[in-house]
Amino acid sequence: MIAQPFVSPDDIRAMFCSALSDMYKKEVPLYGDLIELVNDVNSEIKKVKPDLWEIGDRLRVERHGAIRLGTSEELSTISRMFKQMGMYAVGYYDLSTSGVPVHSTAFRPKTTSSLDKNPFRIFTSLLRTELIPDLNLRNKVIEILNERDIFHPNVKELILKSENQGGLNKIDSELLIEYSLETFKWHKSALVDEETYNEMKKTHPLLADVAGFKGPHINHLTPRTLDIDAVQRMMAERGIPPKKVIEGPPVRECPILLRQTSFQALTEPINFAGSSPGETSQGLHRARFGEIESRGAALTPAGHELYQNLMKQAGSFTPTDNNEIWQIRLGKIFQSFPDTWEEIRKQNLAYFKYSLSSFAQSQLSSSSSSFIGKGLEELIKDGIINYTPIVYEDFLPASAAGIFQSNLGEHVKTTTSGLNAKEEMESHLNSKIQDYFELYNEIQQLSLDQVKQQLIGCTI
Ligand code: OOG
Ligand code: NI
Structure with a gap:
């Protein structure tokens, strides 16, 4: 029997992203x-501004999604699963400082060629049960989560x-x-x-969303747009409540x-588990929504500051x-950002x-x-060397907290604790x-380095 070749993790991720969507x-x-x-x-913008720096082939398939996990074992297995899709934990986001009892990372491709192929990322949050103030409830939540198995x-x-074998065939x-x-x-x-x-x-709507269900339903998927202001205006016109x-x-x-x-989270009917066999009652749950994003340049630490x-x-x-009003206020303040x-x-x-510019290429020989x-x-x-900004592929903790809050509704803000939370998350990921x-x-x-190679002799 002839062994089938392994499919590249980039291709598995592209298939996964489209299946999930x-x-x-x-x-x-x-x-x-x-x-x-x-x-x-996006098609309109491409017509008017065909040279826009951020346009690439990936735009039509570009998405990010988000899930919320309950236990470190779940995080550990999911990181092994995402690895098969060429997605690795990048960035640590402590949302407990914004009153949401989770900490998060994003699983995403890391190299330029993988990102060009398909940049799919999943913002993955892990519930921090130690931030549940009531001990009885905390233990109950832990017990519920330990009993469920979210993987087939x-x-x-x-x-x-x-x-074991280094990859998977088709x-x-x-x-x-x-x-x-x-x-x-769902x-x-x-x-x-x-x-x-x-x-x-x-105690916190997030607890109900994480521990109330059999699995970490994807709570939103986010396409990337070239004009988010236009999409925000047009959402309401198309019956999508922004x-x-x-x-x-x-x-x-x-x-x-x-x-x-984003559009507001849907209010969806659910059936509660019966307290006696065969008995169920009904309720409503808000968690799932759709989001839109526009991406700009990745900033250095100085730029972020x-x-x-x-x-x-x-x-x-x-x-x-x-x-x-908000955008005008921001616009004025951001005049001091070049x-x-x-x-x-x-x-x-x-x-x-x-x-290298095309002029330089023609001069090289x-x-x-x-x-x-x-x-x-x-x-x-x-005019020998050109430069283009590198796209920001990651997330912003304050925006993420804003998204959480707008879709979970009002709630008491939990306080933060645990200085070593990041290291703890890394221990479950089995990597930094x-x-x-x-x-x-x-x-x-x-x-x-590549430019330098081409221009041997100059002192970049
Ligand atoms: C994650 C929210 C974070 C983003 O785009 O910043 C996020 C969540 O609600 O689970 O997806
Ligand atoms: Ni999102």
């Missing part, structure tokens, strides 16, 4: 409407098989996707009875980081604000990819000596969480 479209038809709206807006047995077998890859969807699907039947559900919800405000920085000539908005300081100056969105790529680069606020002795700045000035600044820096440095 198809499943969610069926489960939440409004998400399908949102995708249509985003595709319409075939998934666990396939992960092991892939780990048939196994398809099976992995088929059975992994089981983990992310369960109309709650795992707990009405009383337990209400007790958890009263969130009040766009999270993140204001609209700019040079987009930075991440801007996000400036961003955070400016956001602090803006204060917080109050109930009397609306998106327009808005040309040249200035942003000179002040080292963002990461860039460097390449004839007179490469003319580059000798020149530094990066001079070569850029002379990748620092995203390091990743962007590597991509930037690699591009510089």
Whole structure:
């Protein structure tokens, strides 16, 4: 028998992303409407601005999703599952500082070629049961979570098989996707009875969402748009109720980081587990929504610091604000964040990819000596080297907390504790969480090294 070749993890991720998106479209038809709206807006923008730096082939398939897990064992298995799809833990987000009792990471591809192929990411939060103040409830939640198994047995077998043999063939890859969807699907039947559900919800709606169900249903998927302000305006016109405000920085000539908005979470009917066999009662649950994002340049630590300081100056969105007022306020404050790529680069606020200009390429064979002795700045000035911003592939903790809050409703904010939470998460992932600044820096440095190779003799 001829051995079948292994499918590349990048291809498995692309298949998984599209299967998950198809499943969610069926489960939440409004998400399908949102995708249509985003595709319409993106096609218009592409017509008017064909040279936009952020347009790539990946745009039509680009998504992120989010799940909320209950135990470290779940996190551990899911990280092994995502690894088969070329997704690794990048970035640590402690949301307990914003009053949400979880900490999170994002599983995503890391290399430029994998990102170009399909940048699918899943924002993955883990409930921190130690932040549940009532001890009885805390123990009850832990017990419920320890009893459930969110993975289909075939998934666990396939992960092991892939780990042992170094990959999966086509048939196994398809099976992995088929059975992994089981983990992310919606369960109309709650795992707990009405009383337990209400007790958890009263303490924090997140508890009910995580421990109240059989699995970590995907709670949103997010396509990427080239004009989030247009999508925000048009959502209401198309009967998609928008969130009040766009999270993140204001609209700019040079987009930075991440801007996000969503439609309000649906109120969905659920069946509680009966307290005696065969008996059920019904209730309503709010968790699932659709989100839109626009991505800009990845900022350096200095850029992030400036961003955070400016956001602090803006204060917080109050109930009397609306998106327009808020965006105008932000726009004014962000005047002190440079808005040309040249200035942003000179002040080292963002990461860039460097390449040889076509002019330089044509000169290479004839007179490469003319580059000798020149530094990066001079070569850029002379039109020898071009640069483009690197897209921000990650998340913003304050925006994430805003998204959580807007979709969970009002609740008591839990307090934070536990200094070593990140290390603890890493111990369950069996690896360090990748620092995203390091990743962007590597991509930037690699591009510089390549240019240097091409221009041997200059002193970049
Ligand atoms: C995750 C919210 C975070 C984002 O885009 O910032 C997120 C959640 O609600 O579970 O997806
Ligand atoms: Ni999101």
